Amino acid sequence: MKIVLATRRSKLALAQARAYVRDLIRLNPGLEVEELHIITSGDRFQDRPLQDIGGKGLFIKEIEEALLDGRADFAIHSIKDVPAELASGLELAAIPAREDPRDVLVTRGGGLDSLPNGAVVGTSSMRRALQLREQRPDLRTEPLRGNVDTRLGKLEAGQIDAIVLAYAGLRRLDLAARASQILAPEEMLPAVGQGALGIECRAGDERIRALLLRTEHAETRIVVEAERAFMKAVGGNCQLPVAAHAVLDDAELWLRGMLADATGGNARRAELRRQRPADHGSCVTLARSLGEELGRALR
Numbered sequence: 001m002k003i004v005l006a007t008r009r010s011k012l013a014l015a016q017a018r019a020y021v022r023d024l025i026r027l028n029p030g031l032e033v034e035e036l037h038i039i040t041s042g043d044r045f046q047d048r049p050l051q052d053i054g055g056k057g058l059f060i061k062e063i064e065e066a067l068l069d070g071r072a073d074f075a076i077h078s079i080k081d082v083p084a085e086l087a088s089g090l091e092l093a094a095i096p097a098r099e100d101p102r103d104v105l106v107t108r109g110g111g112l113d114s115l116p117n118g119a120v121v122g123t124s125s126m127r128r129a130l131q132l133r134e135q136r137p138d139l140r141t142e143p144l145r146g147n148v149d150t151r152l153g154k155l156e157a158g159q160i161d162a163i164v165l166a167y168a169g170l171r172r173l174d175l176a177a178r179a180s181q182i183l184a185p186e187e188m189l190p191a192v193g194q195g196a197l198g199i200e201c202r203a204g205d206e207r208i209r210a211l212l213l214r215t216e217h218a219e220t221r222i223v224v225e226a227e228r229a230f231m232k233a234v235g236g237n238c239q240l241p242v243a244a245h246a247v248l249d250d251a252e253l254w255l256r257g258m259l260a261d262a263t264g265g266n267a268r269r270a271e272l273r274r275q276r277p278a279d280h281g282s283c284v285t286l287a288r289s290l291g292e293e294l295g296r297a298l299r
Contacts, residue, residue, distance in 0.1 A: 122144030
């Protein structure tokens with residue numbers, strides 16, 4: 001049986017897609033997967049901030065079109081690039097086990113405390129810039145887009161003093177050693193769904209859905225549902241700094257969230273904890289309601 005995967009063709013997108021496909025084939029012996037490489041609007045327009053050209057959904061728009069018109073059977077996204085509302089006719093059929101959700105600081109030596117006064121940190125994320133300034137008001141942030149290699153290259157060339165990246169991306173590229181400092185959620189609350197992948201297919205395509213569902217990771221689904229429900233409740237998009245991090249253990253579900261104004265001001269944070277229900281379905285329901293409740297509190 002052969003199916004078609006739609007994916008961006010960046011080094012990171014291909015690395016995480018191919019790692020997922022290896023697991024998918026292991027769980028579905030005899031399956032063949034063909035790659036359809038898509039250049040998205042987010043890849044084409046790298047000279048402008050995402051908030052000025054339509055938000056992170058631009059990284060998946062053309063991929064979703066390939067699913068809807070039948071050129072592809074499934075797609076693999078970084079959940080942090082997936083808007084709160086999917087395109088009509090599509091669903092997240094599976095969410096595999098999450099990579100490390102934390103951000104990292106990459107410098108030419110030392111961590112955040114070692115950066116000189118007025119150092120320039122490259123990031124196009126309002127969420128990251130806001131949280132950096134809270135810890136080091138003296139730092140300057142400058143927009144920085146492009147793939148991981150491009151960003152690292154600008155750092156090494158001395159164009160900037162530091163960059164902030166998702167630890168998951170570095171790990172998937174076997175570049176984890178480049179992290180100068182891993183930023184705990186208490187220091188830098190991650191983006192919604194950071195480190196997790198979302199496997200998307202056409203709603204109602206039970207043949208494909210059954211294959212993908214074998215890669216589902218129950219606990220990752222629960223924490224991602226909580227974070228995405230929070231994002232939806234606050235109207236999260238690239239125009240607002242939004243962050244959320246959910247943790248699930250044997251006893252409880254813990255969700256922390258942050259929301260600020262479009263200017264980066266009026267940052268507010270809150271958290272909620274609830275006892276973990278015994279069954280998975282009730283846990284997913286709790287996650288969604290917890291995200292909605294926290295979102296209403298901060299909105």
